[in-house]
Amino acid sequence: MANYFNTLPLREKLNQLGVCDFMENDEFLDGVNALKGKKLVVVGCGAQGLNQGLNLRDSGLDVSYALRKEAIEQKRDSWKNATDNNFKVGTYEELIPTADVVINLTPDKQHTAVVSAVMPLMKQGATLSYSHGFNIVEEGMQIRKDLTVIMVAPKCPGSEVRAEYLRGFGVPTLIAVHPENDPEGKGLAQAKAYCVGTGGHRAGVLKSSFVAEVKSDLMGEQTILCGLLQTGSILSFDKMVEKGIDAGYASKLVQYGVEVITEALKHGGVSGMMDRLSNVAKIKAFKISEELKDIMRPLFQKHQDDIMSGEFSSTMMADWANGDANLLKWRAETGETAFEKTPAGDVKIGEQEYFDNYTLMVAFVRAGVELAFETMVEAGIKPESAYYESLHETPLIANTIARKKLFEMNRVISDTAEYGCYLFDQACKPLLADFMKTVDTDLVGKNFNEGKDGSVDNAELVAINEILRDHQVEVVGRKLRKAMTAMKSIKTA
Amino acid sequence: MSTSIVQISNLNLKYGNKAVLRDLEWTIQAGENWLLTGLSGSGKTALLKAIAGIEKSTDEIVVSFDKQSSARPVCQYIAQWYQFKNVEGVANFYYQQRYNAQQVQDTLTVNAELAHYAKENHLNLPQAEPILEALGFAPLKNAQLIELSSGEHKKLQLVKALWLKPQLLLLDQPYTGLDIQSRQNLNNLLDEVTSNGVQTILISNETEIPACINRYAEIVDGQLEEHFTFCSRKEIVIEDRPIPEFLHQAPPSSSETLIKMVGVNINYGEKQVLKNVDWEIKAGEKWLLQGHNGSGKSTLLSLINGDHPQAYANEIYLFGNKRGSGESIWDIKEHIGLISPELHWYFDFNATVWQSIASGFFDSIGLYKEIGWHKRTQVDELIEYFGLTANKNDLLAQLPLGKQRLVLLARTVIKNPELLVLDEPCQGLDAHQTLQFNTLIDGLCTTNRTLIYVSHSDDQLPKNLTHQLLLSKGEVIHNKIYKKREELESVI
16 A cells, blocks of 8 residues: 555645635534434444444434454453443444444554455445544555545544533534545535534534645644653653752642643633743743744654655554554653653642743743644645644643653553654754753742842833734634633643 | 630631621530531531631631540531542543443442542541441442442542541531431431530531531521521511513423333443333423432433433433434433533533523533523523522632522523423522522423422422322332322332
């Protein structure tokens, strides 16, 4: 199988990268009708599979689960999840031939095996749905020409997809139709109906393409979302310990700090996050984040280039073929870092303290979000797509770090994201070595405002505020966030 | 030397910006057990929290423990609201999560939780056994925390408190959600611990109080007023407010038989929660649903509200359609005005009063849509009726529990639904608020509106009930024209 993107002429590459349409509410007035009465068969019953299926059924659709024979015979968790909720469960052979829509919600790595097994059983003119395009775009899976291929990707963990639905809301969702597989022209209508069925239409839907989704998703997860949060967390912790800050305090500040700081990002974008700092601290954070952007830009560009050329995916797939040797080794190394091994101390850290004592992370996040966004947009990805894969997802990933540090982040994200995260982390740490020598505890560990009188140059502050607010990620973000009206308040541990 | 355990002088406390306690004086002597009453928002909870040193400690309160006592020299406050966390230590759960079966074990089992508590507080597990028995909690030891009903969570909270044996036990509405038998048993347990070195202060609006209570006080206008017996200074007078015009007429019924269940069974693994339940509700009937904690009431109602995944495997007809015939849960909820302890527990406390009430039009937890002028005026009218106008822009989180409950009650009726499902609606309300709400329900439940009302208590019921369903251990043991408990007991 050849990399699909690389088989395209440049004009078609640009064309597919540029698919990006933030859909209006009135585009969903047809509700779930395009799927009403159709047989939906979900393959896989993990967190996404189960929770999406529960939502789709509660929206009046006919849902059942196809599992591998062994999973059924051995009554594995996926079988229990489906049967305990009274879903019909059967083998591929039993259920796939009757399916009008086959919804593939297995882990990325299994896609080739699953799709190869399922495709011959699918009936003429049926639809195959993905939630991530890696298999189509990077692995180049060829789908039978009579089948329609769509993507529906809720941009949140499975439990969140269910929780938001039951509140009467939903999670932001990305949909796409594969241009090589839309023989009857029904793909978009079905993807929209699917989205209504999971509640996604209430929280903002972005129409994208398989190509744009994959190329932006990989870039986001490797750089700002996982890579930089990992690097920033480890460097911050090590710096505090080096400077004599209590290790328990340092561990807690880092573990929960990213979550609190990026919650502000979720509500008010980069400028909203920066506004949580005092004026003096904001000016400082601005200056060091500018410096960080200069240092890290070539690394962000390298990641984007390797993603576009297929270099990244072919390297990673070689590691898959090698029994994940590199992935497992790097995972073990991350588990051995001092930050990972130091439990959070039993100290109360107030919400504002996470900003005042962790100015460095604010600078890291601003630099990372803007760099990832800028690099994606320069590579032909539309700003709305770039926003989702950078700023929007950062708080979601930060939330996993708050739960159980980097271990939890790397457990929850896909193996693909994890692999890219380690690549970034290994290259980024040496790059920042000189910069980190200039960092003291006023930026990480202690209150930046301490011993300063708080006065700033007005003209400088005004200029900085303008630069922050006029950045394209902010302009796009303000529009998109309006659609996602239900925001939860900032939590503090 | 004085034998007072608590000495309060000149205590002033604010709730938000509002002063609730003014120069309050209170001395609690050894051997005294107090009942504390007062209207919702009068400062009862704030006072107990202050004594327990929760939030902030003040010099105005001196607590001195008895070093010779066999009871633990601590002050334990048991909040009206139970809390539990998942295995990662986060309390991040969602409405009706417990009905969605998931293999990932998110929360501890009751057993593990008790073991953890024992370790934390250096307690002996076997000593908890009699308390678990007395509150009927023993069969639940292998249940996961997420699976417990609200009444069962309340019991777990009480088990822990009684097991700890603190010298000062502060109980804030401990009867909330408990069935009649459990209330009795709790009172017996309280009598027992208070004869063994525990002293208690009890906040409650109930008439059934433990025999150990020997002092009575009410908070009136920010100060403590002592009574010689259980009574309230104020006669309850309800204002004669007119019910808003738009609620006068119930909508026409969607079908003659609103609800029909045939041989319904619900299992969680080995445990059978509902056994072969048949139930038919015709339009216009007013049902009282009763049963002990864990008898299956909430599960039964969740089948009606479209909240239970196992509804799809049972023969259930709602509003004229067979369940699982292509309707969405939102099509079902549209017909129903719902309130339940769980809905309250999982509600979005960052929504304002106004938004919370308006969200009832869409059955959502929090408001995600713009609503038109006509509906806006209805929300305003109802807010006025419930006496919440001054609080209309407050966040729910800023209100005392009783007021929060009133807001959610307003949300329940805002869309003028054909069916009202009121699962312990008056939990947390004071006597005045309860009477006011039941008067509204009587006014709303005229001929063609249908009602399902759940209550453990018999003295706070709407007047026009017509039928009764009684559940015991998941089985219907009584299904007929409504009778009062005394008559019913003579039947069994």
